[in-house]
Amino acid sequence: MEKLEHLKSAVAALSEVSENEKNGFINLVSRYLSGEAQHIEWTKIQTPTDEVVVPYDTLSPSPDDPAETKKLLDKLVVLKxxxxxxTTMGCTGPKSVIEVRNGLTFLDLIVIQIENLNSKYGCNVPLVLMNSFNTHDDTLKIVDKYSNSNIEIHTFNQSQYPRLVVEDFAPLPSKGQHGKDGWYPPGHGDVFPSLMNSGKLDAFLSQGKEYVFVANSDNLGAIVDLKILNHLVQNKNEYCMEVTPKTLADVKGGTLISYEGKVQLSDLINTLPFSSVIQLLEIAQVPDEHVNEFKSIEKFKIFNTNNLWVNLNAIKRLVEADALKMEIIPNPKEVNGIKVLQLETAAGAAIRFFDHAIGINVPRSRFLPVKATSDLLLVQSDLYTLVDGFVIRNKDRANPTNPSIELGPEFKKVGNFLSRFKSIPSIIELDSLKVTGDVWFGAGIVLKGKVSIAAKPGVKLEIPDGAVIENKEINGPEDI
Incomplete structure (x- = not known):
């Protein structure tokens, strides 16, 4: 453990971070060095029952009475x-300020949704943004524009940890890398201690808040759901993970399992009503020989949307007891030619530490993330409409799944993507689209069935205004 002692003294000398962050970091590294990685025994994995992963359509309806609804919503905090x-989409600031639809950004839509809830029911649902040191300054400037809205908007920063130099396990900043490159945010599992350390958790508890709804800011489907909140309050569930049926596009997503066997957990688990422990199984934990099985849609039918509902008192209890020992995800990187390691955790992995934790198997409409410009094409198209800040799927689409869209590198950055479309094509009847090369789209184009458009190398291919393309492969103007 000599490594750890050297690291402790090096970290103690770093002036850029708080004592809480230093302690959290050392704690994470010592767990990593002790090799406490939990090995899953494949034979002990079971499919969770409907008591543990509750089908959404079996939930009781939310209260009809507006006064009851207000009472329910006043227990809630929304955290994005x-x-x-x-950066993956060629933007420099926080991802939440990318324009999604009708000139509105992710953050605009989130604010409109909560404003409408607060106006409709006279409740006070606050919005909390967990920033990283990368997004903090920009976000504060952006949030300023909502100062006249009827929402309390809070921000706090997640922890800032030093990257570890692989060669000698020293913190990168102590080698002179004092810029942003020396540091990293340790994954969204950090949301629980950081919410507490920021003082926000205690402030919300003192206002009578009971639950926080945590979701990725880029998931347009992650809207407040009264049925889910009502179910958790009625059944005293401390933690709920929304899962949704897997499609071939989600085979790498984490899934919920019931796990029999001796799981080395805190004693809290003994109070669980189930004989097995519900936990998140990520692809990184799966033994190589079972990866194909993990990816199969037959055996593991659901995956984690990262929409999480968590009891605030339970977060406080578990953080104070230092009981949230989520699986550590090592993330190797290279900074200016130096091999470094980032140790991260995921918020979904905390499920096994909470009492009466459940999953709810929600409709696919609650999972609409925008990770790339191909997703942006979907949400900007006629496949969706915008109502009160909610992105709603067009009922004219017969197929319950969305078309699969593959755009070449020319479309990767948002700016390039937008310039290549005079208007977004109609894709209500599209099954799949693949675009490669220097392709430009005119206005009013309709795409149907399976469409593949490939410009020859060095040739600019323009799809004319008003073209209707159905089940076609296009390699040049003559094919249109």
Whole structure:
């Protein structure tokens, strides 16, 4: 453990971070070095029953009475994970300020949704943004524009941890890397201690808040759901993970399992009403010989949407007891030629530490993330409409699944993507679209069935205004 002692003294000397962050970081590293990774015994995995993963359509309806609804909503805080930058889509600021539809950003839509709830029921649902040191300054400037809205908007920062140099396990900042490159945010599992350390948790508890709804800021389907909140309050569930049926696009997503066997957990587990423990199984924990089985839609039919509902008192109890020992996800990176390691945790993995934790198998409409410009094409198209800040799927689409869309690297950045479409094509009857090369789309185009458009190398291919393309492969103007 000599490594750890050297690291402790090096971290103690870092002036950029708080004592809480230093302690949290050392704690994470010592767990990692002790090799406490939990090995899953494949034979002990079971499919969760409907008591543990509750079908959404079996939930009782939410209260009819507006006064009861107000009472319910006044127990709620909405927290969006806002630490990510839009770098994969060629943007420099927080991802939540990318324009999604009708000139409105992710954050605009979130604010409109909560404003409508607060106006309709006269309740006070606050919005909390968990930023990272990467998004904090920009977010504060952006949030300013909502100062006249009827929502309390709070922000806090998740922890800032030093990247570890693989070679000698020293913190990168102590080697002179004092810029942002020396640091990393340790994954969204950090939401629980950071909410507490920021003082926000105690403030919300003192206002009578009971539950926090946590979701990724880029998931347009993650809207407040009264049926879910009502179910949790009635059944005293401390934690709920929304899961949804897997499609071939989600085979790598984490899934919920019931796990028999000796799980080394806190004693809290003994109070659980189930004989097995519900937990999140991520692809990284799956033994190599079972990866194909994990990806199969037959055996593991659901995956984690990262929409989580968690009891605030339970968060306080578990953080104070230092009981949230989520699986550590090692994330190797390279910074200026130096190999470094980031140790991260995921909020979904905390499910096994809470009492009466459940999953709810929700409709696919609650999972609409925008991770790439291909997703942006979906939500900007006629497949969706915008009502009161909610992105709602067009009923004219017969197929319950969305078309699969693959756009080439020319479309990867948002700016390039937008410039290549005079208007977004109609895709209500589209099954799949694949675009490669230097392709430009005119206005009023309709795509149906299976469409593949591939420009020849070095040739600009323009799809003319008003073109209707159905079940076609296009390699040049002559094919249109």
């Amino acid at each position: 994970l806002n630490g990510g930058l839009g």
